[in-house]
Amino acid sequence: MSSASSSSLVAAPAPVVSGIDHRDLWLKILQKVEPKLQRSQFLTWFKDTAILGREGGKVVVGLPLPMCLHWHMEHYCAITLTAAQELDSTITQIVYTVDVGLKDNRERSVDLIEHFPEQRKRKLPGKPEVKMAEGIVSKILNPRYMLDNFVVGGSNRLAHAACMAVATQPGGKYNPLFLYGGVGLGKTHLLQATGNAILKNMPRATIVYTTTEDFTNQVIEAIRSQKMEQFRRRYRLVDALIIDDVQFLANKERTQEEFFHTFNALYEEHKQVIISADRPPQELQLEDRLISRFERGMIADVSAPDYETRLAILTEKAKEYELLLDMAVLQFIAEHTTRNVRELEGILMQAVALYELEQRMPTVRSIAEIMRKLNKDPHAEEEQGVGFEAAQPKRAPTFQDVLEAVSRYYSVSVQDMTGSSRVREILLPRQIAMFLGKKYLRMSFVRLGEMFSNRDHTTVMNAVEKIEAKMQNDPQLLREVRAIERELGVV
Ligand code: ADP
Ligand code: MG
Numbered sequence: 001m002s003s004a005s006s007s008s009l010v011a012a013p014a015p016v017v018s019g020i021d022h023r024d025l026w027l028k029i030l031q032k033v034e035p036k037l038q039r040s041q042f043l044t045w046f047k048d049t050a051i052l053g054r055e056g057g058k059v060v061v062g063l064p065l066p067m068c069l070h071w072h073m074e075h076y077c078a079i080t081l082t083a084a085q086e087l088d089s090t091i092t093q094i095v096y097t098v099d100v101g102l103k104d105n106r107e108r109s110v111d112l113i114e115h116f117p118e119q120r121k122r123k124l125p126g127k128p129e130v131k132m133a134e135g136i137v138s139k140i141l142n143p144r145y146m147l148d149n150f151v152v153g154g155s156n157r158l159a160h161a162a163c164m165a166v167a168t169q170p171g172g173k174y175n176p177l178f179l180y181g182g183v184g185l186g187k188t189h190l191l192q193a194t195g196n197a198i199l200k201n202m203p204r205a206t207i208v209y210t211t212t213e214d215f216t217n218q219v220i221e222a223i224r225s226q227k228m229e230q231f232r233r234r235y236r237l238v239d240a241l242i243i244d245d246v247q248f249l250a251n252k253e254r255t256q257e258e259f260f261h262t263f264n265a266l267y268e269e270h271k272q273v274i275i276s277a278d279r280p281p282q283e284l285q286l287e288d289r290l291i292s293r294f295e296r297g298m299i300a301d302v303s304a305p306d307y308e309t310r311l312a313i314l315t316e317k318a319k320e321y322e323l324l325l326d327m328a329v330l331q332f333i334a335e336h337t338t339r340n341v342r343e344l345e346g347i348l349m350q351a352v353a354l355y356e357l358e359q360r361m362p363t364v365r366s367i368a369e370i371m372r373k374l375n376k377d378p379h380a381e382e383e384q385g386v387g388f389e390a391a392q393p394k395r396a397p398t399f400q401d402v403l404e405a406v407s408r409y410y411s412v413s414v415q416d417m418t419g420s421s422r423v424r425e426i427l428l429p430r431q432i433a434m435f436l437g438k439k440y441l442r443m444s445f446v447r448l449g450e451m452f453s454n455r456d457h458t459t460v461m462n463a464v465e466k467i468e469a470k471m472q473n474d475p476q477l478l479r480e481v482r483a484i485e486r487e488l489g490v491v
Contacts, residue, residue: 022051025087026061027110032083033076034116043112045071048102050109057092059084062099062108069096138208141199144320145192151316153309156186159300163190167197170205170240170272174298176263179276181302183404184342187276190302191242194274198240205239212248213413216255223254232258236265240272247277250285250411251425260290267293278408285411305341310334313341314348321352325362332364336371347371397488399437399451405487406433409480420453431463432481438464440490 026049034042048064061080063069072080077094084091102109147167152160159179166174177194179187195207210218222231235241241262249256266273277284280301281294305313311334318325329351337344350370351362360366397405403414410429417430430452437443437451438460445457445464452460471478485491 022054023108023110025084026051027115028087029080029083030110030112030115032086033079036079039118042116045076047112048104048109050099050102052097052099052108057090059091059094061094061096062102063096064098064100064102064109066098069098072096138210139214141192141195141207141209143196145189145196147190147193147197149316149320150186150189150193151305151309151313153305153312155303155305155309156190159186159190159302162298162300163194163197166272166274167194167201170198170202171270175267175270176273176275176294176297178281178294178297178299179274179302180278180280180299182278182304182340183408184340185302185304186341187302188244191244191274191276195240195242198272202239206237207240207242208235208238209242209244211244212246212255213415215243215259216248216252219255219258228258232261232265235262236269238266238271240274241266242274244276245278246275246286247279247284247408247411248413249290251423253287256287256290260287260293263290263293273297304338307334310337310341310344314344317345317348321348323348323352323355325351326364329362329364329367332367333371347374350374397440397490399441399443401488402436402441403433405484406436409484409487418452431467432484434460434463435467435481436484436488440485440488 030046033046045068049068050062051059052062053060061072063072073096077096081091081094084094147160147163150156150160159181162174162177162179165172166177179190181187192209195209198205199207218231222228243259249259263273275294280299281291284291284294311330314330314334318330333344333347333351337347347367347370351367354360354362354366354370403417406412406429407414407417410425412426412429416423416426417433434448434452437448438445443451445460448460449455449457467477467481471481482491
């Protein structure tokens with residue numbers, strides 16, 4: 001990246017530059033040329049090439065075969081010159097000469113295979129899953145999630161340290177590793193980063209990362225196709241099992257049972273198991289035997305980051321997106337976005353969009369405008385949202401908020417709730433979500449029906465009436481609904 005050494009080369013007035021310096025300059029030029037060409041072309045035409053000399057602004061490039069000469073002049077002269085000039089603005093011309101002695105002479109030319117190794121992509125773009133073996137599916141680990149781009153602060157120090165320890169010694173002291181905390185605080189990031197780190201240390205390890213939802217679907221599929229034995233056997237070959245959001249195992253007895261057996265088998269073999277949930281083990285609505293397994297290893301929480309950590313996260317993310325933001329802007333976002341990191345990132349992404357689409361550098365003012373729009377309270381149209389501290393608790397919930405709050409409270413997934421399943425455990429949460437949608441968002445029965453897999457509006461109407469009636473004489477239900485309403489900030 002740095003062009004410092006090549007500019008010192010410029011300082012040399014005459015062609016009294018050593019072969020080493022020529023090679024260094026050629027390597028830097030090739031590093032700029034390589035990304036512009038197809039790999040096969042680059043390897044074919046730049047193999048055994050070198051800078052053979054330099055006379056003022058003229059750079060003499062040696063080619064190993066006469067047939068290369070024409071091709072280079074025709075196709076690569078311009079990009080080579082541009083690359084060279086980016087490194088050294090005094091270069092004005094590239095001239096070619098053939099030197100058959102260059103062939104396979106590592107002393108003089110640049111070894112392309114050594115300097116431009118093939119980047120083996122583990123991630124297959126556009127494919128969210130990999131089939132590890134028949135019956136086992138893993139989500140692809142997102143290479144963006146790494147332990148060293150996770151910003152550590154008081155809110156997540158223990159969790160991060162535990163992940164680091166697991167990465168170096170999977171199946172060791174911290175087994176299972178159980179991370180818990182609210183939405184958007186970095187659990188999935190840590191889980192995947194730990195998977196990535198284990199793979200880096202042990203490239204041949206089989207790491208399976210799965211969401212609870214996917215695991216459940218796999219169990220259901222194995223049962224359906226009568227391949228349960230196969231499913232079990234295969235899962236036991238895994239070196240590390242990472243399972244995200246286990247609160248969604250609630251009410252899924254059969255999946256809990258399968259997970260319990262898989263867990264035991266892996267644990268006995270000292271294979272690492274990493275789990276996340278939105279709450280500590282003892283608060284999970286799961287079988288006791290599973291909870292006691294979770295409590296055996298290391299338990300660490302991630303909580304909401306403080307101001308300094310938020311600012312550090314923002315700085316890190318801005319760097320990742322190559323966005324140079326004013327410190328005042330970053331501080332403003334960090335000050336006013338307190339709920340979770342996902343929200344923090346959301347605002348930053350809006351800033352990126354602003355920059356990319358309108359070529360406008362985000363300012364405190366434009367960010368404030370973005371935040372005002374995102375926090376807009378649809379029931380207070382006339383109100384000018386000025387202070388965000390005040391706007392946040394008052395923000396009217398969206399329907400997604402309703403679904404998520406109900407989903408968290410009853411430990412059923414949003415997908416299940418809005419889907420077509422008629423499992424008893426899902427019925428009540430679904431009806432409550434409909435009731436809340438009607439009451440607080442004033443959504444029409446038809447619209448609500450659409451949100452729940454295109455159910456008929458009369459179904460929604462019945463559900464809402466049922467909840468209203470039940471709340472009159474079921475104090476337990478009343479308490480539950482109140483708790484969700486409180487969480488939504490509507491009472
Ligand atoms: P959770 O699984 O707890 O809901 P995620 O892991 O999906 O949260 O985190 C949401 C986003 O915030 C992700 O993009 C993640 O990279 C980012 N994030 C959260 N905490 C941190 C942190 N401490 N440092 C860097 N990025 C973070
Ligand atoms: Mg997550």
